Amino acid sequence: MITEQSPNSTEKLRKNAISPTREENFPEWYQQVIKAADLADNSPVRGCMVIRPWGYAIWELIQKYLDAMFKASGHKNAYFPLFIPLKYFEKEAEHVEGFAKECAIVTHTRLQLDGKGGLRPTSELDEPLIVRPTSETIIGEMFSKWVQSYRDLPIKINQWANVVRWEMRPRMFLRTTEFLWQEGHTVHATDEEAQKETLDMLECYRTFAENYMAMPVICGKKSDSEKFPGAASTFTLEAMMQDGKALQAGTSHFLGQNFAKSSHIKFINENGREEFGWTTSWGMTTRLIGGLIMVHSDDDGLVLPPLMAPTQIVILPIYREDSKHQVLEYCKTLRTELSQMSLGGEKLRIEIDDRDIRGGEKSWEWIKKGVPIRLEVGLRDIQSGLVCVYRRDKLPRDKKFIPHVQFISSAADMLADIQTVLFKRAQKYREEKSKHIDSQEEFIEFFEQKNSGFVYTHWSGSDAVEDKMKSEFGVTIRCLPFTEASPGSCIFTGNPSKQKVIWARSY
Amino acid sequence: MITEQSPNSTEKLRKNAISPTREENFPEWYQQVIKAADLADNSPVRGCMVIRPWGYAIWELIQKYLDAMFKASGHKNAYFPLFIPLKYFEKEAEHVEGFAKECAIVTHTRLQLDGKGGLRPTSELDEPLIVRPTSETIIGEMFSKWVQSYRDLPIKINQWANVVRWEMRPRMFLRTTEFLWQEGHTVHATDEEAQKETLDMLECYRTFAENYMAMPVICGKKSDSEKFPGAASTFTLEAMMQDGKALQAGTSHFLGQNFAKSSHIKFINENGREEFGWTTSWGMTTRLIGGLIMVHSDDDGLVLPPLMAPTQIVILPIYREDSKHQVLEYCKTLRTELSQMSLGGEKLRIEIDDRDIRGGEKSWEWIKKGVPIRLEVGLRDIQSGLVCVYRRDKLPRDKKFIPHVQFISSAADMLADIQTVLFKRAQKYREEKSKHIDSQEEFIEFFEQKNSGFVYTHWSGSDAVEDKMKSEFGVTIRCLPFTEASPGSCIFTGNPSKQKVIWARSY
Helix, strand or coil, X not given: CCEECCCCHHHHHCCCCCCCCCCCXXXXXXXXXXXXXXXXXXXXXXXXXXXXXXXHHHHHHHHHHHHHHHHHCCCEECECCCEEEHXXXXXXXXXXXXXXXXXXXXXXXXXXXXXXXXEEEEEEEEEEEEECCCCHHHHHHHHHHHCCEHHHXXXXXXXXXXXXXXXXXCECCCECCEEEEEEEEEEECCHHHHHHHHHHHHHHHHHHHHHHCCCCCEEEECCCCCCCCCCCEXXXXXXXXXXXXXXXXXXXXXXXXXXXXXXXXXXXCCCCCEEECEEEEEEEECHHHHHHHHHHCECCECCCCHHHCCCCEEEEECCCHHHXXXXXXXXXXXXXXHHCCEECCEECCEEECCCCCCHXXXXXXXXXXXXXXXXXXXXXXXXXXXXXXXXXXXXXXXXXXXXXXXXXXXXXXXXXHHHHHHHHHHHHHHHHCEEECCCHHHHHHXXXXXXXXXXXXXXXXXXXXXXXXXXXXXXXXXXXXCCCCCCEXXXXXCCEECCEEXXXXXX | CCEEXXXXXXXXXXXXXXXXCCCCCHHHHHHHHHHHCXXXXXXXXXXXXXXXXXXXXXXXHHHHHHHHHHHHCCCEECECCCEEEHHHHHHHHCCCCCCEEEEEEEEEEEXXXXXXXXXXXXXXXXEEEEECCCCHHHHHHHHHHHCCEHHHCCEEEEEEEEEECCCCCCECCCECCEEEEEEEEEEECCHHHHHHHHHHHHHHHHHHHHHHXXXXXXXXXXXXXXXXXXXXXXXXXXXXXXXXXXXXXXXXEEXXXXXXXXXXXXXXXXXXXXXXXXXXXXXXXXXXXXXXXXXXXXXXXXXXXXXXXXCCEEEEXXXXXXXXXXXXXXXXXXXXXXXXXXXXXXXXXXEECCCCCCHHXXXXXXXXXXXXXXXXXXXXXXXXXXXXXXXXXXXXXXXEEEEHHHHHHHHHHHHHHHHHHHHHHHHHHHHHCEEECCCHHHHHHHHHCCCCCEEEEECCCCHHHHHHHHHHHCCEEEXXXXXXXXXXXXXXXXXXECCEEEXXXXX
């Protein structure tokens, strides 16, 4: 028997834990959710953040799941230097007019006393070193040594690392000067094999985003103006945030032989002839955590899909001194029982919070941290044999009393249900905020709204249209989705169009 | 029934896979082992190395085991910025005469075309940034914000990160400009609790070194002149390499309130009074991989203790075209059966190497990579029902034929036996090369030998003696071992001594 208590009448009057709300000021709400969940802090270094344990534990889950998927598909991890010689960038610079790259440049290698109690840099380097903004060039240099024969191929390498791109307008997780990421780099003997790898990794990312992060994504190709410079084609996953903007959740690039040519990655093929390799690269970053926040969280703080929650069920003991022992022992039993249950092939992650702080304050802390299930355990609950259960995807006071044995056996299912609810909720939101549009007027009208969303239109491939939409409405083509490949005519030029594209404002 | 084949008569004449041998030239042997096992490569950036997949997989195992131990003892991971403002170093500089710090200094944040096809740094920073040589200061800054009350304590944080110390004489894994490490930083409410943490982490490191890396270590305290500047006391683990030198495998520092004072880490205690926190820090680095190589490897290359082997058993199919299918299917069955067996609570790591290269070449590759067990599977073995098994801790041609079923059920035990053999072998080597010495003459005589080893002597605490031994013999006090705490008199000064110390040359 399950007793359900409906939200009490004061519920409607209650204030939210996060101020401002999403509706009032989305960007500020985002910062406040991060702060309230102890995900990250600003650091004394402009643009760099400190990822606190709760935020880092989410990154560790991202790493764990993705890494297992990479390894299962035959990739191996390696580590390349943090510093890249300036001349590696000069190769690239030759081809890029008006080159200006924001990055961290190391020019000296020694600190000395300046005689006034301070320090000054000495030992200037002959050639400055760049702190890697990506490892493409230095990995290419190593690949050119490792690849000699078709027998050495494919090479499928991944690196987990920190990278630096100097940011003028930093935002936690979304745009920071230093960020953490993984970068996959592969070399193949044929065009087809490299193209397959590019799409396989996109599919790996989609699986991860949708099945683990409960974040619905649209897979597609970037337009030429949005693709990675030097790539033959760039593929992307685009997710919709709760302000209708798009976030690029990951990219996978097919580099053709372009990169092999500039890095001299050559091999002797089965017929004894020298050929350039075919390469790919693909990456996901700590920005995903920003996406996770903006897709699921609400006006009470972070909401975590169970598979991404460092703690999936938190147990809050409530006792007076005379019932302390009994309540705590009961909570430990609950933890032991729950820890034997599994979700997604792994044991549940359970925590007891026995800190000596007020009960209400403690509950709200866990709400703001987004833990999927919260149990409050008092003497009365023990005596009645019921567990008082709160789900983070419901209203904060919306509790159920579930018989102990029944709760233990159904806890993993309840977590799986929360995972599904969050995915479906995000998908429904995206669908409601997406529109197929056939006229310019309607297009303009759509993007004049606040928190507008995604627009599908036909487009004939004109860069000029893209430039105009970007400068006038701040709207770009997010991708040419795989699902929209039937012909029509461009709503801007009237020219024939091979497929619809998605337009949106973006992060 | 087990058929054993003794090494054949040509064995004694065979050349070793690594040239030079340990005896001929230990430092060069070390480099050649790294190269032959594909552990790492030099990079285009002086002092920085590329950690190749086989080397990085060993680092991943180090991370996995240590991380689990840290978490089990209540530590949480977090991430702090790569860059540290120069002024953080100035605090330290005030107290250090003749300050000179080798590090990477970032002075500019933008690259621009120089008009001659090249690039030059622009956008100079007002204050240079230092690439972290350690995160002590920036973590201290954050702790000073996070710690307010005794309720916030203890704080037990660990970080996995890359750090940079400009190296004039780099050596792969042992001394590189950039290296990977973990740094633990904790704050406690009392002296006792912080001291306990310091020793608990030392014990955690000892367990890891001895039980996982099969590397016997001596735990003890550093002398004042060898301790970390600013620490109240530094504890260390010292291991002996196969050239008799010591390698410091990890350190754990009790920082007293020194560090809390310079970083303003204060809290309100239970009585409402403000106090400084008591802090610790502790770390292990990629240098451990250098130690692993120098403790176990032989003149045929790397030797890996099974728990540290990315692949524990490699299966090498040997076939002609007409037996290919049958041999490969049999190998896959073997892999499936072996993968269900466990060592140290984890499934065995098995690989089939079916690359199209010569059998002899292939076998030697795996010998040089140090894989603990190698199976060679041909049609004849399948028909006889015997598995041809080579152990890396025996001579290269020393094989045993073991009945299939018996091998499967005993494979994990055989790996455990190799793990034990390697530990005991290293321990025996260390004991043979260690000597208790009671006179200066004998001390000098000992260290005049090549590959000398460890010396235990009484020592009364004089820095002058340490300085003299260092400059004259290149010998330092490695530690004051916990096991040698009975009194005597110093062999150099004749003064009373509280304990014996260990002297050695070191990495």
